[in-house]
Amino acid sequence: MLDKDLVSIGAWSLSLKALLLFLAFIAIYYLLYILIRKQLWETIKKRSEVEESSLVSLKKIFIWFAILLFVLISFWFLNIEYVLARGEQFDISLRLILQGLLILQTARLIDWILVHVVIENYYSRREETKNVKSSIENSSSAAQIVKYILYTIVAIVLIKQFGFDYPLYHVNLDGSDITFKVSDIISAFLVILFARLVLWVLTQIFLYGLYRRNKIDVGAQYAINQLLKYVVFIIAFFIALDRLGINMTLVWGGAAALLVGVGLGLQQTFNDFFSGIVLLFERSVSIGDSVIVNNEVASVSKIGLRSSELQTRANTTIIVPNSQLVNEKVVNWNHYDAKTRFSVLVGVDYQSQSQEVKKILLDIAKDNPYVVDYPAPNVRLTSFGDSALDFELIFFSRNYMIIEDIKSDLRFEIDKRFKENNISIPFPQRTVHVKRDDEIINP
Numbered sequence: 001m002l003d004k005d006l007v008s009i010g011a012w013s014l015s016l017k018a019l020l021l022f023l024a025f026i027a028i029y030y031l032l033y034i035l036i037r038k039q040l041w042e043t044i045k046k047r048s049e050v051e052e053s054s055l056v057s058l059k060k061i062f063i064w065f066a067i068l069l070f071v072l073i074s075f076w077f078l079n080i081e082y083v084l085a086r087g088e089q090f091d092i093s094l095r096l097i098l099q100g101l102l103i104l105q106t107a108r109l110i111d112w113i114l115v116h117v118v119i120e121n122y123y124s125r126r127e128e129t130k131n132v133k134s135s136i137e138n139s140s141s142a143a144q145i146v147k148y149i150l151y152t153i154v155a156i157v158l159i160k161q162f163g164f165d166y167p168l169y170h171v172n173l174d175g176s177d178i179t180f181k182v183s184d185i186i187s188a189f190l191v192i193l194f195a196r197l198v199l200w201v202l203t204q205i206f207l208y209g210l211y212r213r214n215k216i217d218v219g220a221q222y223a224i225n226q227l228l229k230y231v232v233f234i235i236a237f238f239i240a241l242d243r244l245g246i247n248m249t250l251v252w253g254g255a256a257a258l259l260v261g262v263g264l265g266l267q268q269t270f271n272d273f274f275s276g277i278v279l280l281f282e283r284s285v286s287i288g289d290s291v292i293v294n295n296e297v298a299s300v301s302k303i304g305l306r307s308s309e310l311q312t313r314a315n316t317t318i319i320v321p322n323s324q325l326v327n328e329k330v331v332n333w334n335h336y337d338a339k340t341r342f343s344v345l346v347g348v349d350y351q352s353q354s355q356e357v358k359k360i361l362l363d364i365a366k367d368n369p370y371v372v373d374y375p376a377p378n379v380r381l382t383s384f385g386d387s388a389l390d391f392e393l394i395f396f397s398r399n400y401m402i403i404e405d406i407k408s409d410l411r412f413e414i415d416k417r418f419k420e421n422n423i424s425i426p427f428p429q430r431t432v433h434v435k436r437d438d439e440i441i442n443p
Helices: 016-047 052-077 094-125 132-161 182-214 218-243 248-265 267-282 322-327 354-367 400-420 437-441
Strands: 005-009 012-015 083-086 091-093 167-173 176-181 290-293 296-303 307-312 317-321 340-348 378-384 389-397
Touching: 012 016, 016 052, 052 094, 083 094, 091 094, 094 132, 132 182, 176 182, 182 218, 267 307, 267 317, 267 322, 290 322, 296 317, 296 400, 307 322, 317 322, 340 400, 354 378, 354 389, 354 400, 389 400
Parallel strands: none
Antiparallel strands: 005 012, 083 091, 167 176, 290 296, 296 307, 307 317, 340 389, 378 389
16 A cells, blocks of 8 residues: 555656655654754854854855755655756756755855864964964965865866866877876866865964974974975975876976976076075074165065065065075174164264263263163264264164164254254365465565
8 A cells, every 4th residue: 555656757656655754754854954953053153253144154055055955865765857958978967956056055064164163263262362464364365275175176076977077188198198187187276275275284283383382483484384385385286297197207207307408507596496495494594584685774574495585674675586695795683682783973073072972972862762771872982083073872772674764863863952052063174275476486
């Protein structure tokens, strides 16, 4: 009796037994949906601080996921197979389209959980609260990587599922057939994305704790991260080539032959390259250091493998080859005490009282907020010039990037105080004696 068909449409039929089992499945599925949704909501609210708007987005994603999963299981349970289009290699059915939509919705659900529960929660719980902007940027970067990886995987699955994995290029090299398919190219791109994810995990999770425990400075952190970045991406590049079906033996052989010829023409480039490695290991110049290169005062903003970027006091960027930072003379103020000595020269009239001049100069230096109290400012009478007594105001300051502005402020104040105390700054004078010819003849 239970096997009796209740509905029959063409080749499809529905028996009483199948109907009862389907109704039981609906009840069980609904209970599971309620339990999973409740548990998911409670877990997310307990373990993360998610905004209400994001929760609303999650609810919509989860509801559509549950609906698509229910419809797909129902089609399988009731043995419904409706073909929309027939092709030479495969048929496009309604069940196939539902599977594609379910895969896409699953990726959206996993993306939301990884971004809002794992990544944002990790950055919010980190003890690094001083640089909130950096944490937000790192969190956004990691979220983008996860999103790209998930949807790239979805693209590969859908391409293969719908039969769009067509060969784009075919070549025969030394008896080896190499065929480039659409999925191969996307897979190679996926390898690069996974390399970015691996790099993020290594630098932001594993190495971050190591840096914190051992109190490694920012420059060393940057050097380690940069070297790790190069290693990971080089490995990923060769794996991507292998995914494209390229024979790596041919690549290595061709690279060896190419380097022999190119190496002679790129000596300076290789010099800069290895100089960059020396900088990253030796750290004679690090990120954030204030240096003098070619009589230009600048702060190091980036160190690459071939060149480095320096930010000048005029807020312009100059690009310097790494070999110049390694082989030439570079003044690095950060290798010394944060307090650096500077001086301002001034000359006064011979009629001025030297002790009074000294007192005024010391008072000016002490009143300037950028001049440190220790070591204390000092004044030297450096020489008896042709037209003036030459003094040198010596002071220490931590603000070497704006030291020229500080010196200018001191000179403005010196000019003001000298005028208030009737102390003149002389200019060079010459006495010229003129004799007429008749005076020479008749003295």
